[in-house]
Amino acid sequence: MFTAAAAGLLVALALVLVRAVRGPSVFDRVLAANTTGTLSVMLLSVIGFLTGRPEFLDLAIIYGLLNVVGTIAVLKFFRYGNLGEPGKGGAE
Amino acid sequence: MSALVDALSWACLVAGAVFCIIGSVGLIRMPDFYTRVHAASVTDTAGAGLLLLGMMLQAGFTLVTVKLIIIGLLILFTSPTATHALCKAALMRDLKPLLAEGEATSKR
Amino acid sequence: MIRFASLFIVLFLFWVVLSGFFTAFLLGAGVLSALAVAYFAARMQFVDHEGYPVQLSPGLLVYWPWLFLEIMKSAWAVSKIILSPALPVSPTMVKFIPGQRSVVGLVTHANSITLTPGTIAIEVQHDEFVVHGLTRESAHGCVDSEMNRRVRRFEGQA
Structure with missing residues (x-):
């Protein structure tokens, strides 16, 4: 049954990849990347159960953390043109 | 009892995978960026939540369940923040939302 | 001070859950890390009713x-x-x-x-x-x- 869930997640990932390639705006691509991150976290946890190795859950937690930092960093870059200078708050 | 829990967790896993696929189909079918965000949030909440619930039922009361809860809380707290930042950045970059007819005036 | 103590306890429980080992060395390292993080958060004036709103937890249920x-x-x-x-x-x-x-x-x-x-x-x-x-x-x-x-x-x- 975990195999079926993993297969479904792979199909979903393929569909998201289509949107990431087609665009049209850069925000569509960032949205697709963000969704890919969520789906990858799920796929990692399911694979952990599938192979009976719970260490994969730790990888999933790290991947989830990196995913949100990556999304916010890309968006900040598109909004302000740089990633901020030290000692100068990025928010308005 | 354990057969019941098994059946319940399988139902949750399949339903979660189906919600993930539905969200991805919506990501392709929707007409503009802002409506696509709604489709992606189906994957982020219902899909991920049901998959995690199914895995928790399989794991029982162990450390694995606690880790799954941590993953769930992580997704629940970060995904709306990322979505909000995405939409606000898109609006600031003058990506105009596609609005239904007669709705442009309702922006009081 | 109660807020600081509860933050320390929550961080330490988080450490224990993620590590899953119960040896003296790893538990000691967990205590030190949790104490350090709680101290840094307090120094950054992060541990207040907004940064760590523990008073709301009954409502969450x-x-x-x-x-x-x-x-x-x-x-x-x-x-x-x-x-x-x-x-x-x-x-x-x-x-x-x-x-x-x-x-x-x-x-x-x-x-x-x-x-x-x-x-x-x-x-x-x-x-x-x-x-x-x-x-x-x-x-x-x-x-x-x-x-x-x-x-x-x-x-x-x-």
């Missing part, structure tokens, strides 16, 4: 189950829209005034709106929310909603 049910209901509605061949969307933007006073309440309300499929909070200010909805009904359903009342009751427990 009432609010979260309701929110989960709401998420499932609207996820089902959005899935039906996605799968129907005609794709009956009517994207709508509404502005309204939220009923919350505290920053934590405003953020809870905005995050709940965004978390529910079918609605996104785009602009979040003290005196104005801008919400984008997938359909006309879902967008107008955010104005003066049940969620607004529930979050107001939830933050009132502070």
Whole structure:
């Protein structure tokens, strides 16, 4: 049954990849990347159960953390043109 | 009892995978960026939540369940923040939302 | 000080859960790390009613189950829209005034709106929310909603 869930997640990932390639705006691509991150976290946890190795859950937690930092960093870059200078708050 | 829990967790896993696929189909079918965000949030909440619930039922009361809860809380707290930042950045970059007819005036 | 102690305990439990080993060395390292992180957070003036709103946790037990049910209901509605061949969307933007006073309440309300499929909070200010909805009904359903009342009751427990 975990195999079926993993297969479904792979199909979903393929569909998201289509949107990431087609665009049209850069925000569509960032949205697709963000969704890919969520789906990858799920796929990692399911694979952990599938192979009976719970260490994969730790990888999933790290991947989830990196995913949100990556999304916010890309968006900040598109909004302000740089990633901020030290000692100068990025928010308005 | 354990057969019941098994059946319940399988139902949750399949339903979660189906919600993930539905969200991805919506990501392709929707007409503009802002409506696509709604489709992606189906994957982020219902899909991920049901998959995690199914895995928790399989794991029982162990450390694995606690880790799954941590993953769930992580997704629940970060995904709306990322979505909000995405939409606000898109609006600031003058990506105009596609609005239904007669709705442009309702922006009081 | 109670806030500091509870932050330390929560961080230490987090360490134990993630490590899963119960040797003296690893538990000691966990105590030191949790103490260091709690101290840094206190030095950054992060441990206050806004950065670490532990006073709200009883309200969460009432609010979260309701929110989960709401998420499932609207996820089902959005899935039906996605799968129907005609794709009956009517994207709508509404502005309204939220009923919350505290920053934590405003953020809870905005995050709940965004978390529910079918609605996104785009602009979040003290005196104005801008919400984008997938359909006309879902967008107008955010104005003066049940969620607004529930979050107001939830933050009132502070």
